[in-house]
Amino acid sequence: MKAIEKLSVEKAALEKRVERLEAKELVGIRNELLQKDEIINQVNFIGDIVEVSNADALKKLCADLKNHLKDFVIVLCANIGGKPFVAVSVAENVVAAKGLDAGQIIKQNIAPLIKGGGGGQKHWRRPADRKQGNYHR
Numbered sequence: 001m002k003a004i005e006k007l008s009v010e011k012a013a014l015e016k017r018v019e020r021l022e023a024k025e026l027v028g029i030r031n032e033l034l035q036k037d038e039i040i041n042q043v044n045f046i047g048d049i050v051e052v053s054n055a056d057a058l059k060k061l062c063a064d065l066k067n068h069l070k071d072f073v074i075v076l077c078a079n080i081g082g083k084p085f086v087a088v089s090v091a092e093n094v095v096a097a098k099g100l101d102a103g104q105i106i107k108q109n110i111a112p113l114i115k116g117g118g119g120g121q122k123h124w125r126r127p128a129d130r131k132q133g134n135y136h137r
Contacts, residue, residue, distance in 0.1 A: 030068070033046050033061075047073075047074070047076070049077045049079075062076060072089070075105070
């Protein structure tokens with residue numbers, strides 16, 4: 001039993017270490033993306049393909065970027081396990097002022113490329129995906 005407890009403690013410690021390393025990596029990616037910020041029609045736009053380990057990391061990255069931008073549209077794509085993942089985030093004031101809707105951006109522009117659907121709100125959307133590798137479009 002002590003061996004099992006020891007392995008359990010070691011596993012928990014390793015998981016925390018991996019989590020800290022992933023968080024540090026996301027900060028680096030965030031900083032790189034902030035350097036690529038473009039202003040289009042008075043709106044900050046960041047769109048890029050990123051390397052993250054899972055869909056939750058993609059969402060965390062979008063959330064972190066939101067804290068550093070005002071009046072923004074963010075479109076991030078990633079290949080996770082051979083499948084395309086896309087996250088779209090639009091500032092609520094941009095939704096109101098410009099009539100942009102993350103769901104419509106996904107539905108009209110991205111989902112047809114990756115043969116996916118999606119779920120979310122007007123300011124946040126991540127499509128489900130079916131087709132591999134089409135996020136480069």
